[in-house]
Amino acid sequence: MTQAHFVPLEFVEYPAEEMARRAAEFCSEMQRRRSVRHFSDRPVPRAIIEDCLRVAHSAPSGANKQPWHFVVVGDPETKRRIRAAAEAEERAFYEHRAPQAWLDDLAPLGTGPDKPFLETAPYLIAIFAQRYGLRPDGGREQHYYVQESVGIATGMLIAALHHAGLATLTHTPSPMNFLSEILGRPPHERPYLLLITGYPAPDATVPALSKKPLEEVVTFI
């Protein structure tokens, strides 16, 4: 067992007005974030993606076990294979797997089985959740709150990419097992989500959606 060891917190305090300004600015910046389905093939420096992944990797996790793995796919042939496998699942979903109510709920998004962005966008980030860890000796390391931890890291990654000036799409073709196979990930890792990122296409459009009023989703007591 490793003993607790403490170091000073690096905390930056802002004067009240600056705090208010920062909160408001970040709010407007994040409110501009949209799920984008039309991507440009413009290249994006890998260093940008790496910094955003550092943000994701700084996320809190159950007992600090960091139960995630990120595979960044920029290779065209691998993207092509992912697109083919994802579209096969999506076709089954849209043609017979999805109940009508689900299709009705998706109608406002204008989605369909064709996913050209899986080849157009410069990067597909496949996020894997580790059900347990593997020690160098092959022993298993217990992981905790895996879904929550990976969800938090994913949210931070989306925010970091948006903040950097890139568009993203959270994509969850279902089932996603093909990602483990194509990307050669081990069985203790489950594909969690595919995050598409890059510049939006110059003529990109997004569905006209709105969020519920804050009062409906927040209660102060």
Ligand code: IYR
């Ligand atoms: N995975 C499909 C369907 C889909 C499901 C939900 I829930 C969405 O919010 C969006 C799409 C697709 O990507 O088209």
